[in-house]
Amino acid sequence: MxxxxxxxxxxxxxxxxxxxxxxxxxxxxxxxxxxxxxxxxxxxxxxxxxxxxxxxxxxxxxxxxxxxxxxxxxxxxxxxxxxxxxxxxxxxxxxxxxxxxxxxxxxxxxxxxxxxxxxxxxxxxxxxxxxxxxxxxxxxxAALTAYRALFTRGEVQPGMKVFIPGIGSGVATFLLQFAKAAGATVYVSSRSEEKRTKALELGAEKAIDSHGDWEQELGGAKMDLVIECVGAATFNKSLDTLRRGGTIVTFGSSTGDMIDFDLRKFFYGQLNLLGSTMxxxxxxxxxxxxxxxxxxxxxxxxxxxxxxxxxxxxxxxxxxxxxxxxxxxxx
Structure with missing residues (x-):
């Protein structure tokens, strides 16, 4: 063969x-x-x-x-x-x-x-x-990875605000489709205008430029749940999009495994960090x-x-x- x-x-x-x-x-x-x-x-x-x-x-x-x-x-x-x-x-x-x-x-x-x-x-x-x-x-x-990250680990619920940095990969597109089907409001980011446009066609509420000021581009909206797969390049910006008590689920690190983040901001914000795979x-x-x-x-x-x-x-x-x-x- x-x-x-x-x-x-x-x-x-x-x-x-x-x-x-x-x-x-x-x-x-x-x-x-x-x-x-x-x-x-x-x-x-x-x-x-x-x-x-x-x-x-x-x-x-x-x-x-x-x-x-x-x-x-x-x-x-x-x-x-x-x-x-x-x-x-x-x-x-x-x-x-x-x-x-x-x-x-x-x-x-x-x-x-x-x-x-x-x-x-x-x-x-x-x-x-x-x-x-x-x-x-x-x-x-990709679909199994997205399903566990979103439902088992992220416990997505109807009405939640969900943010997906780096839209475009197979897992990220499934996350968008699954979260929409579950009744969540979905926000995404990408460097590519083409990918942002496609994400809007798939039902994203807003698709922002990864290089921009996320707080400004999101209009101050805070997320209940962020599903992170990009890694070092976006992790801290992703944390900053969360509401107090919000959750970030990470399953990838395509831009680097090692990060530094503000621990005091993390525990004062009562944030949750969860890992997921497959x-x-x-x-x-x-x-x-x-x-x-x-x-x-x-x-x-x-x-x-x-x-x-x-x-x-x-x-x-x-x-x-x-x-x-x-x-x-x-x-």
Whole structure:
């Protein structure tokens, strides 16, 4: 089978479009013929984590396709079923934090940027009929991350004011769509006028320039909840948008991991700081139910043939996308 693999050299130079052997699923596993898959920033990060001495692996966490083969002791699906893959492995029930053994598909395990992928049977769910293959293929990781950050950790409620800095990524666009569907009033920021315009079309109350004076551009409005994924570049400005007693949930740090902030302002303001990452299988099922109820579709920026992986990776690295970048893999 054809696959995008990484080996020997750290970073982009270790990627290639190559042939890999198709294997059979073991007990409690299924093999999926992948119809479509989605890129995430994680796919960029693991290129530097994979050591030169490690064996080749297939990259990719998101995907959707048709059950092609099943191992022993599999009863939840059958050959021919159309499914989506939950990339969060070994986290069955919602909990304060992932259990020991939790990992994400696509490193160290082989991932979805291939014609076939083998996953645990309990990591697949039925594809909603209204989603195209491309929509289903790009959805899971970003939508699950957004769902846990917004609902489980942020406890969003109707009428809340929610602020999402750095609109444009897959997770951020899902956060906007989910928060609107939950009855919140949503504010966003971006350096890009195009992304701000798209956010308004998706239902944002206001889309402000990331380089501007946020207090002035928000008209003095204070937020109940901020969902932060940008990191050092925006964290303190995000804190300043919160009302007294407000909450900030963070799940990313694309502009740097280390920050300084005013601790006295933080505790006098009775603020809440929560971390979040991915989500459980239970939350994944809840997320799918939520998107079906509200018929939410991912914002698709561009879909590439798998052999054009270099163009797709470059687009994601430059943050030129609005929404999700995906691969069409098989018909």
């Amino acid at each position: 054809k696959a995008v693999i990484h080996e020997k050299i750290k970073g982009f130079n270790g990627l290639s479009f190559s042939d890999m052997k198709v294997t059979e699923p073991e007990s409690e596993q299924v093999r999926i013929k992948v119809k479509a898959a989605g890129l995430n920033h994680r796919d960029l990060f693991v290129l530097d984590r994979h050591k030169e001495t490690d064996p080749p692996f297939i990259i990719g966490s998101d995907g959707a396709g048709v059950i092609d083969s099943i191992g022993e002791n599999v009863s939840n699906v059958k050959i021919g079923d159309e499914v989506m893959i939950n990339p969060g492995l070994h986290w069955p029930n919602t909990s304060d934090a992932p259990p020991q053994g939790f990992e994400v598909l696509g490193f160290p395990s082989d991932g979805t940027f291939a014609e076939y992928v083998i996953v645990p049977a309990d990591s697949v769910e039925t594809k909603p009929d209204y989603l195209t293959w491309e929509e289903a293929g790009v959805l899971s990781l 989500g459980s299988s239970e939350e994944y099922k809840e997320m799918l139910s939520f998107i079906k109820t509200h018929e939410i579709r991912p914002v698709l920026d561009e879909v590439f043939p798998l052999e054009q992986y270099e163009e797709a990776f470059n687009k994601l690295e430059k943050a030129n996308q609005l929404g999700k970048v995906g691969f069409a893999i098989s018909k």
